Amino acid sequence: MSWQTLAFFFATAFVISATPGPNMLLAMSLGLRFGARRAVWGGIGMCVALAVMAALSAFGLGALLSTSVVAFEVVRWAGVAYLTWLGIAAWRAPVEPAGTRDTTAAAGGEGSPARLFLRGLLVAFSNPKALVFMGALFPQFIDAAAPLAPQLGALVATMIVIEFGWIMAYATGGDRLAARLTSASAARGLNRLTGGLMIGAGGLLALARRV
Secondary structure: OOHHHHHHHHHHHHHHHHOOOHHHHHHHHHHHHHOHHHHHHHHHHHHHHHHHHHHHHHOOHHHHHHHOHHHHHHHHHHHHHHHHHHHHHHHOOOOOOOOOHHHHHHHHOOOOHHHHHHHHHHHHHOOHHHHHHHHHHHHHHOOOOOOHHHHHHHHHHHHHHHHHHHHHHHHHHHHHHHHOOOOHHHHHHHHHHHHHHHHHHHHHHHOOOOO
């Protein structure tokens, strides 16, 4: 793989990752509710899931989902249900006093690294279109005459670095917005904004179609 090809893939992945979708809306909601530092764990979960999905796409499972209506729809609607459930839970979350966001979340377990990692993992896995898309995207940048493994490794590593960067950008934006909201009514609005983002992410996934 040439440097020119890798640079073109970098530019393509950069633009695609920046586009708001379930992963980025989750990142913003985690930043809003738990802060950017805790959102890192959700970001790691999403990136681990994307790496696994990239490996699965290399084995042709992306092509399977793109041709199997039943498999695609089962994964998609399971993801929609999970995102909607997260949104409703965030919408109905109790209002927390200003300055206690991280402490309360950690004490209750909801904002623990393991829970946030699992949430990120499940949200990323719940989007079958990502697997189908990677199965269609990667071959465009692979030289069939060169060894496959090093090329896939370079593409996946590049994609993960870019994705994590955008995840943290969205989470940081959510964190800074939350820091400006200190009143009880603002905190209630924050919960509803967080819930709305997750329900919106479920809506985006509901509109997804096989590529």
